[in-house]
Amino acid sequence: MSSSDRHSHNPGLWSSQRTYRPFIISSLCVALTLGFTTGAAIIFFRLLDIDLGTAWPTHTQSHGMAQILGWAGLFVMGLGFHIVPRIRNSSIKFPWPQRCVLTFMIVAIISRFLGQTVTSFSINNPLLAVSAISLALGLGIFSLFVGATLLKGRARHRLPELWIAASTGWAIVVAGLDLMIAYRMIDSNSVIVPSAIGKLFIEAALIGFISNFIFGISLQVVPSFLNLPPARLRLNGVSLVCINTGIGIIILTLAKDFSNWWLFAGVVFKTVGFLIYILSLRLYSRKMSPGKYIVNVYRRFEWYLQSAYFWLLIGGMLQVWKLIGDLHSPIGPPTSLGAPTIHVVGLGFITIMIIGMSTRMLPMFEAALLPLHGLLDVILILINLSVASRLIAGIIRFDLAWTVLALSGSFGTLSITLFGLVVWKLLRRSSRQEYIELTRYKVKLKTFE
Numbered sequence: 001m002s003s004s005d006r007h008s009h010n011p012g013l014w015s016s017q018r019t020y021r022p023f024i025i026s027s028l029c030v031a032l033t034l035g036f037t038t039g040a041a042i043i044f045f046r047l048l049d050i051d052l053g054t055a056w057p058t059h060t061q062s063h064g065m066a067q068i069l070g071w072a073g074l075f076v077m078g079l080g081f082h083i084v085p086r087i088r089n090s091s092i093k094f095p096w097p098q099r100c101v102l103t104f105m106i107v108a109i110i111s112r113f114l115g116q117t118v119t120s121f122s123i124n125n126p127l128l129a130v131s132a133i134s135l136a137l138g139l140g141i142f143s144l145f146v147g148a149t150l151l152k153g154r155a156r157h158r159l160p161e162l163w164i165a166a167s168t169g170w171a172i173v174v175a176g177l178d179l180m181i182a183y184r185m186i187d188s189n190s191v192i193v194p195s196a197i198g199k200l201f202i203e204a205a206l207i208g209f210i211s212n213f214i215f216g217i218s219l220q221v222v223p224s225f226l227n228l229p230p231a232r233l234r235l236n237g238v239s240l241v242c243i244n245t246g247i248g249i250i251i252l253t254l255a256k257d258f259s260n261w262w263l264f265a266g267v268v269f270k271t272v273g274f275l276i277y278i279l280s281l282r283l284y285s286r287k288m289s290p291g292k293y294i295v296n297v298y299r300r301f302e303w304y305l306q307s308a309y310f311w312l313l314i315g316g317m318l319q320v321w322k323l324i325g326d327l328h329s330p331i332g333p334p335t336s337l338g339a340p341t342i343h344v345v346g347l348g349f350i351t352i353m354i355i356g357m358s359t360r361m362l363p364m365f366e367a368a369l370l371p372l373h374g375l376l377d378v379i380l381i382l383i384n385l386s387v388a389s390r391l392i393a394g395i396i397r398f399d400l401a402w403t404v405l406a407l408s409g410s411f412g413t414l415s416i417t418l419f420g421l422v423v424w425k426l427l428r429r430s431s432r433q434e435y436i437e438l439t440r441y442k443v444k445l446k447t448f449e
């Protein structure tokens, strides 16, 4: 038996690894370089009336890819490798799949960014090809191993696993679409992603891959984390069908150039699915009993979750409104500056969920005390302000719209920088030591609403 086989057949060994760590650190590095900071910087260029020409689409598009697959994707994949085997009470092969996925994803994101934005050395086409192939390998290996782990174990399969399976299915679609995007860009010798296929890619990645995964994990842990009444599983199953049918219709419509009515139907399906999901999770219900926690658990955790799901619903409704406007212009939003729908979901739902869930999951995985609770309160306010100002500037026409967008970008970037600081402190040995001290002296459980 090879040494890697011995690893994978010894659950004690793989489970003692913190495989999510390099993913989370890389995710934060991408967010703070190619993601949030680049997004904010290009807005400042516009605010200062500096004409970026084609640098605007190339930078915003590569920023979009870095944010979805780098910031959100790497975080989700890291947690996926850690959580999925535990959901199945099983093991996962370690370490080469995790190392390959991380390497391929980082290569994919960096080479796409450089391939679109560095135009002086005529190396764009090879970089775009490397990016698409690496992404296909990264997403492919991730889906293969997470999918195979979902099939392991004797326990009955449950609904959260179906959400995660849907997420891995969409990850494969994302990889296929990216290969097509690279092919078309190389074929036409262009550094700009064709608009129609770009939209398909964003829908499949943002909602199909990332959001489905978050829905699965939320269903698995949120009711017990928050002491909520049990989730309504049938309703939840209906939301799974609605959301995924909606994504499917949207993608087919955009790919085949069907009428806008089909697109409208897809978006309505998806938004109704969001609403049903929230109702099924009973996220805004009263708790069954006051929670009992060891001291130092972050109390505002549920505010993160509640605001994230609120923004998800707003994002869905905004997309419905926008499409009503496309079908009958007088009713639509007066403007659509800075892709408000994408950001209400990407920043409002996905980013807030990542931060919120981390405050509860990472201390648990690390057996460490979560530091800087006051700072997490500040982040909660800043990130919500960032989404709200993005929404206002995105749908209302007024003179200071670009200034408000720049404010939104600054708040968002600052939030992620501060979150990075929290994670950095949490991953230090001192936080684990503090936890050991706390549990050694058996501090009494505290009760709070």
Ligand code: HEM
Residues within 6 Å of the ligand: 035, 036, 039, 040, 041, 042, 043, 060, 061, 062, 063, 064, 065, 067, 068, 071, 072, 193, 198, 202, 337, 338, 339, 342, 343, 346, 347, 350, 351, 386, 408, 409, 410, 411, 412, 413
């Ligand atoms: C403070 C944070 C952010 C800032 C300042 C920012 C800024 C921008 C800007 C200026 C654009 C161009 C919009 C246009 O074309 O009109 C854009 C596009 C985009 N952003 Fe962001 N963004 C941020 C966060 C995020 C997050 C968290 C995500 C996803 C998780 C995201 C995903 C995207 C996507 C997918 C696009 C569209 C790219 C394309 O057209 O192909 N952004 N962003």
